Amino acid sequence: MERLAFKMKLNKGQIDAYKKRHDELWPDLKKLLKDNGVSEYSIFFDEETSILFAFQKVLGSGGSQDLANNEIVKKWWNFMADIMEVNPDNSPISIPLKEVFYLP
Template identity: 50%
Template sequence: MQRKALKMFLHPGKEAEYKKRHDEIWPELADLLKSVGVQNYSIFLDPDNCVLFAYLEAEDLSLLDDLPQLPIMQKWWAYMADIMECNPDNSPKAVEIPSVFYLA
């Protein structure tokens, strides 16, 4: 299993809205993520600085490479753009976090 971690940046005051939107994640988006093997996907929030920490596992992380071109992903990004720091294409500004320790 391959693992991936990254951080994203929420606008202050949007914590409850971010949680609400993810509590109501679109079934077609959840299905898409599962279809490319995403498992154990978690997002945590540091309330002191509005930094989101995301962690996921997949058998082959390269299968995630085509997700940004899919309409449902672009629609989700547009939906989230008003509450997060985003790139010009509405994808969330994200910084990959390298693994430095793993206990299996």
């Protein structure tokens, strides 16, 4: 099992919309993530910077960010594009983070 972390940036004032959309995560997207080895996925929010910190445990070497060619994922990105910083294809601008400490 691998642990992955990355950060994204939410547009100012959009935390309620972001939380609501994730509280109502589409069942087919949840299934897709689970079927692709994502066993834990947490997202934290820093109010001072509007940075989202994401952490996930995955089987294998890829996580949610490696599902870019899936139609469900593309649909989700389009749904989220109005409230966060995105690339031209509407994928979230996501910056991988290097682990510097782990206490099992």
